[in-house]
Amino acid sequence: xxxxxxxAPPQAGYWxxxxxxxxxxxxxxxxxxxxxxxxxxxxxxxxxxxxxxxxDQDDDRGAARLSGPLFRDDTPSAGSLxxxxxxxxxxxxxxxxxxxxxxxxxxxxRDLGAAIGVGVGLGAVIVASLFxxxxxxxxxxxVAVVVGLWELTSRLEERKGIKAPLVPLAxxxxxxxxxxxxxxxxxxxxxxxLTALAVLVWRMTEPPEGYLKDVTAGVFAAxxxxxxxxxxxxxxxxxxxxxxxxxxxxLTVVSDTGAYAIGWRFGKHKxxxxxxxxxxxxxxFGAVTFAMVGGALCMQYLIEDxxxxxxxxxxxxxxxxxTLGDLGESMIKRDLGIKDMGTLLPGHGGIMDRLDSxxxxxxxxxxxxxLFVGSG
Numbered sequence: 001x002x003x004x005x006x007x008a009p010p011q012a013g014y015w016x017x018x019x020x021x022x023x024x025x026x027x028x029x030x031x032x033x034x035x036x037x038x039x040x041x042x043x044x045x046x047x048x049x050x051x052x053x054x055x056d057q058d059d060d061r062g063a064a065r066l067s068g069p070l071f072r073d074d075t076p077s078a079g080s081l082x083x084x085x086x087x088x089x090x091x092x093x094x095x096x097x098x099x100x101x102x103x104x105x106x107x108x109x110r111d112l113g114a115a116i117g118v119g120v121g122l123g124a125v126i127v128a129s130l131f132x133x134x135x136x137x138x139x140x141x142x143v144a145v146v147v148g149l150w151e152l153t154s155r156l157e158e159r160k161g162i163k164a165p166l167v168p169l170a171x172x173x174x175x176x177x178x179x180x181x182x183x184x185x186x187x188x189x190x191x192x193x194l195t196a197l198a199v200l201v202w203r204m205t206e207p208p209e210g211y212l213k214d215v216t217a218g219v220f221a222a223x224x225x226x227x228x229x230x231x232x233x234x235x236x237x238x239x240x241x242x243x244x245x246x247x248x249x250x251l252t253v254v255s256d257t258g259a260y261a262i263g264w265r266f267g268k269h270k271x272x273x274x275x276x277x278x279x280x281x282x283x284x285f286g287a288v289t290f291a292m293v294g295g296a297l298c299m300q301y302l303i304e305d306x307x308x309x310x311x312x313x314x315x316x317x318x319x320x321x322x323t324l325g326d327l328g329e330s331m332i333k334r335d336l337g338i339k340d341m342g343t344l345l346p347g348h349g350g351i352m353d354r355l356d357s358x359x360x361x362x363x364x365x366x367x368x369x370x371l372f373v374g375s376g
Contacts, residue, residue, distance in 0.1 A: 118345050122354075126249065130242045137245070138181050138233055142174040145226045147351045149173055151342040152221050159336040163210065164218040168198035173226030180230030181237060188230040195222045224359065225352075231362035235369065239376055240304050247298040248365040251318040252357050255291040259323070262286025276330040284323060291315035291322075303373055310372045314365065321364045322357035329356035 129136040149169045156162040172195025179187030199218035203211055235244045263283025271279040295315025299306035329352065333341065342350020 122345075127246070130236075130245055134181075134236055134241065137236065137242075138177060141229055141232055142177045144351055144355065145173045145177055145229050146170045147344070148225045148355050149221055151344075151350045151352045152225065153217075155336055155338060155341055156217055159338065161210070162217045163203075163206075163214050164221055165199055165202040165214070168195060168202045169218060169221055169226075171195075172198055172222060173229075176222075176226040176230050177233050181233035184234060184237065188227065188234070191230075192222060192227050195226075225355070228359040228362055229355075231366040232358075235362075235366050238369075243302045243304075244365075244369055247295075247302050247314075247369075248318075248362065249358075250298060251291050251294050251315055251365070252322050252361050254294040255287040255315075255319045255322045256326075256357055258290025258319075259283040259287035262289075272327055275327050275334065279323075279327070284319075287323060288316060288319040291319040299372075303369070305373045310368075314368050314372075317364050317368060318361055321361040325357045325360035328360065329353070 126137070126140065129140050150166060153164045153166045153169065156164055172191060176188055176191040176195065179191040183190075196219045199222065200215050203215050203218070232245060232248065235241055235248060238244055259279070260283070263278075263280045263286060266286075267280030267282045269281045270277065271281050271284055292312050292315035295311035295313075295318065296308040297311065299311030299314060300308045329341075333339065340349030341352035344350050345354065
């Protein structure tokens with residue numbers, strides 16, 4: 001928004017009032033002027049010499065120069081005020097207008113080369129473990145959970161002084177993932193309850209100061225990272241489990257890609273500026289569109305007994321939960337005053353910066369797939 005001008009700047013070289021021309025009734029300038037009459041006169045305007053750089057005022061703006069005339073119509077002469085005669089200065093040429101700087105290209109905000117390379121590498125590891133041996137992929141989930149818990153608890157301690165106990169969280173988190181794969185939802189809930197109890201007991205070995213906030217953060221971390229991740233392991237137990245997990249991963253990535261691509265190119269209207277200033281409504285539209293198209297294709301060609309219209313519903317739900325998950329972690333990071341949860345993945349940040357959309361999406365995809373095509 002352009003600021004409006006509140007008034008014109010004062011005329012260059014004027015010491016007193018801004019009106020132009022000599023002051024009426026002022027004594028004439030010259031050596032014969034009686035100094036004691038100065039108290040009875042109004043201040044006279046003084047015009048300084050033309051600066052050498054053409055137009056800008058000096059630092060001594062408003063000070064009278066002994067070498068210059070007192071009035072505009074006075075002509076400097078030899079010996080006037082004890083200064084040698086000077087030739088009239090020639091007017092300086094107007095400065096050549098400089099061309100306006102070229103507009104800068106819109107930046108993507110991260111190292112796209114590194115981000116793409118890391119993304120492809122992670123995708124290859126996930127797909128290889130997913131379709132070779134299911135147990136290997138369960139191990140991949142468990143490792144991602146433990147690393148994510150380490151990042152989250154480290155940032156909480158660094159930025160807020162909250163010491164959520166990592167050891168019971170890491171052990172309980174890995175146990176949750178395995179229990180969800182072996183025993184289903186019942187096993188996951190039992191492991192979650194035991195992990196929360198372990199957090200409460202483990203923290204008792206330290207002084208009581210800060211106990212409540214530490215165990216609260218520990219229980220939150222146990223639910224946020226490993227418990228939500230168990231739904232991925234539960235998807236894997238179905239006969240077409242690898243294809244269900246692949247659908248879940250593809251739709252989340254497609255949603256994030258659509259939001260990023262459309263928002264970066266066309267984004268103008270902020271979605272949640274207080275939480276994540278970079279997200280736009282146009283980006284959300286891109287996420288929904290991309291995810292619905294991807295969902296229709298995945299349900300039609302990857303999921304047995306699935307139909308395209310079920311994919312539209314699934315894609316819309318994925319776009320909504322992925323966006324909410326991204327905003328949720330943005331809220332956490334904004335509260336902590338950090339940009340990324342870690343630095344393990346160049347171009348992406350940390351593990352938690354990649355799990356933010358996946359974690360809240362996993363239970364929704366698991367539930368919808370069970371409703372659409374069953375749990376088998």
